[in-house]
Amino acid sequence: MHNPAMNTMTTSNDYEQQLRQAGVRITRQRRIILNILSDSEDHPDALEIFRRAVEIDNSISLSTVYRTMKLLEEQGAIHRHAFNGGPSRFEHAGSDHHDHIIDMESGDVVEFHSEKIERLQEEIARELGYEIVHHRLELYCRKIKK
């Protein structure tokens, strides 16, 4: 896909522009973290992001990672998860909403989406007098052995 006019891809450059528009300064550190996040297929925690960042710039600090994660969360650029009540793990707020299967043996995270479940959630909340702001659906699973 190579169409400079139609920019539907989520590169960290896009995010930089959006963040700039929101009045966020793009520092060297923030750029590094944004790149790490858009390159990540997994759901790293702050320490792991810090480790990956240090390989690019060994002067970066863990506090900056934490501060940046909070900022990006507020800007809606990332999502924060607390699987198993463990440390926060982050992912790029890509295009589509999705939920998570957590492999209890490996810790791997698989994403899925069910429009049916989403609708049922809305229905249930509405019946109880609530509107959903956001939700969290996590399936803690084991691989089925064949």
Next chain:
Amino acid sequence: MHNPAMNTMTTSNDYEQQLRQAGVRITRQRRIILNILSDSEDHPDALEIFRRAVEIDNSISLSTVYRTMKLLEEQGAIHRHAFNGGPSRFEHAGSDHHDHIIDMESGDVVEFHSEKIERLQEEIARELGYEIVHHRLELYCRKIKK
């Protein structure tokens, strides 16, 4: 040391028997905590359980609360939640499984259950090669204003 048949107990007596059967010693502290849990309509965290326990026995310690919560969780007697990534909050593992609506303004927790959602979850997991061990569904909501 004799075993009085009469003990001013609530429903936690059932739990005591089950725990005894599992080889768990019923100490004064554990009895107090079990009572607090079966009396609680809300989802208190460890500190709140500690506060309630101190009113009954002011020599109880916070470590004992934490150790007991871990034990009871392992025994399947309670469930642990980490709403919003905050401190663990606990509830008696009552009869039925249910999920949670968290009122974002008040912090109140409303319980609900949807057999349809449960079935859809199973279906999705199976299709991806997983079996669900347990799951977590939390709807972070605002009250609808009329």
Next chain:
DNA sequence: GTTTATGCAAAACGTTTGCACCCTC
């Protein structure tokens, strides 16, 4: 009497914050 639980204090853990200096706009 043996085994296990407790209380206390200290440590561990993930995260936030105060401050002096540095960089982006």
Next chain:
DNA sequence: GAGGGTGCAAACGTTTTGCATAAAC
């Protein structure tokens, strides 16, 4: 140049742990 961002170290809130004592079985 002004205002916000950074690194560092120290503080934080939650949870765990080592150890000597106490209680359950």
